[in-house]
Amino acid sequence: MKTRTIRAWSWVHKWSSLVSTLFLLMLCLTGLPLVFTHELDELLLGDQAATGDMAAPRLSLDRVLAIALERKPGEIPAFMSFDEDRPVVNVTSVDPAGPAGRYSFQPIDQTTGAAAPPVAGHPVMEFLLQLHTDMFLGLPGMLFLGAMGLLLVVAVVSGVVLYAPFMRRLPFGTVRVKKAARTRWLDYHNLLGVVTVGWVLVVGVTGVVNTLATPILAYWKETALKELTAAYDHPAPVGERSSLDAAVAWARQALPGMQLQFVAFPGTDYSTDHHYAVFFHGDTPLTTHLTTPALIDARTGELAAVAETPWYVKTLSLSQPLHFGDYGGMALKILWALLDLATIVILGSGLYLWLGKHRKPG
Amino acid sequence: MSRHHRANRKDLSLWAVFRLPVVLFVLSLAGLVGALLEDGVWDWIGSALLASTVVATVWALVRSRS
Numbered sequence: 001m002k003t004r005t006i007r008a009w010s011w012v013h014k015w016s017s018l019v020s021t022l023f024l025l026m027l028c029l030t031g032l033p034l035v036f037t038h039e040l041d042e043l044l045l046g047d048q049a050a051t052g053d054m055a056a057p058r059l060s061l062d063r064v065l066a067i068a069l070e071r072k073p074g075e076i077p078a079f080m081s082f083d084e085d086r087p088v089v090n091v092t093s094v095d096p097a098g099p100a101g102r103y104s105f106q107p108i109d110q111t112t113g114a115a116a117p118p119v120a121g122h123p124v125m126e127f128l129l130q131l132h133t134d135m136f137l138g139l140p141g142m143l144f145l146g147a148m149g150l151l152l153v154v155a156v157v158s159g160v161v162l163y164a165p166f167m168r169r170l171p172f173g174t175v176r177v178k179k180a181a182r183t184r185w186l187d188y189h190n191l192l193g194v195v196t197v198g199w200v201l202v203v204g205v206t207g208v209v210n211t212l213a214t215p216i217l218a219y220w221k222e223t224a225l226k227e228l229t230a231a232y233d234h235p236a237p238v239g240e241r242s243s244l245d246a247a248v249a250w251a252r253q254a255l256p257g258m259q260l261q262f263v264a265f266p267g268t269d270y271s272t273d274h275h276y277a278v279f280f281h282g283d284t285p286l287t288t289h290l291t292t293p294a295l296i297d298a299r300t301g302e303l304a305a306v307a308e309t310p311w312y313v314k315t316l317s318l319s320q321p322l323h324f325g326d327y328g329g330m331a332l333k334i335l336w337a338l339l340d341l342a343t344i345v346i347l348g349s350g351l352y353l354w355l356g357k358h359r360k361p362g
Numbered sequence: 363m364s365r366h367h368r369a370n371r372k373d374l375s376l377w378a379v380f381r382l383p384v385v386l387f388v389l390s391l392a393g394l395v396g397a398l399l400e401d402g403v404w405d406w407i408g409s410a411l412l413a414s415t416v417v418a419t420v421w422a423l424v425r426s427r428s
Contacts, residue, residue, distance in 0.1 A: 167374070169372060169373065169374070172383070177427060192419065197383065197386075198387040198389075198394070198415070284401070285398060321398060322394065328409055332397055332405065335413055
């Protein structure tokens with residue numbers, strides 16, 4: 001490799017890393033406890049889900065919805081989701097006249113109609129998650145962190161290119177422990193950097209995809225979902241809607257053998273203005289993350305379409321487990337934590353090597 | 363640094379430099395995807411494949427200190 005080529009790649013590696021390092025360090029530090037969210041929440045809050053009798057007779061979904069809306073007068077339903085380990089239906093509603101994005105969330109025991117205790121994460125974990133997702137800045141924060149993720153990909157690629165000239169005289173895994181600290185840390189940086197390339201790229205790229213969740217879903221709604229919308233000129237008003245239970249039953253018939261995940265009401269982000277979107281997921285590890293909605297005409301209660309999600313929504317769905325590392329049991333989570341720690345060392349040693357370079361004159 | 367890094371007899375080939383990193387890259391990706399596609403024993407196989415990165419690091423660190 002020519003010196004000039006190496007210089008150019010060094011420049012790319014230096015700047016892509018320098019701009020993103022502080023944010024990537026924040027992401028690694030907050031991501032480390034987030035890998036164990038489930039375990040930490042259980043440890044800090046106890047097992048919250050252990051309520052209710054799964055075998056008891058249940059109220060109809062229409063009844064649960066009516067109960068929920070009685071408790072929030074003036075609000076319209078947005079989503080309904082179903083807990084897997086307790087007989088609880090979660091109703092999300094919104095005040096159409098209120099500020100956008102302010103939702104009411106009510107877990108309701110489907111056997112009694114009583115309010116069920118919410119299963120919330122520990123406030124510390126929620127704080128870390130928010131910091132990790134958007135730094136409390138909403139969509140601009142998410143997209144900014146996505147840009148930092150892209151810089152991480154550039155830094156990894158340029159790092160791999162630079163690995164060749166640095167390692168052309170050294171066998172794999174060499175750490176010159178007896179040399180000066182700078183040399184030793186360069187070797188640590190190179191070793192950890194090159195062994196973690198696969199994992200860092202997967203977590204980095206899927207993280208970037210996750211930051212695009214809002215535009216991806218908006219695009220899906222504007223294109224594929226819109227094509228399915230019949231030529232109604234106004235959203236189906238709450239009073240003119242068909243039975244929710246009938247809609248879910250229709251949807252079940254259309255997608256037999258799949259698990260009911262949630263219902264999006266007309267006018268929300270996950271549906272059209274005219275349909276109940278009833279979402280199902282499969283039960284293999286892969287298909288658990290892939291949802292398929294059946295669209296039910298909210299006025300007639302009839303099946304309008306089964307809207308297989310397009311590739312970009314599937315990509316988003318699969319990016320979540322691949323980013324969180326929560327799909328392969330405790331062993332995988334421990335590896336996620338170790339590789340996260342390795343990434344912290346890579347970022348720290350990179351910063352150290354850059355600072356050291358600038359302390360020396362010339 | 364000389365103006366051109368001409369291949370020198372002492373230099374390792376590109377393949378020699380990247381052989382093990384490529385192996386680790388492939389094992390990591392196979393592990394990450396394998397654990398996602400199947401449950402049960404594949405969770406363990408996936409973790410074991412991804413663990414190759416940790417094993418390689420520990421091996422390199424131990425060897426450097428001895």
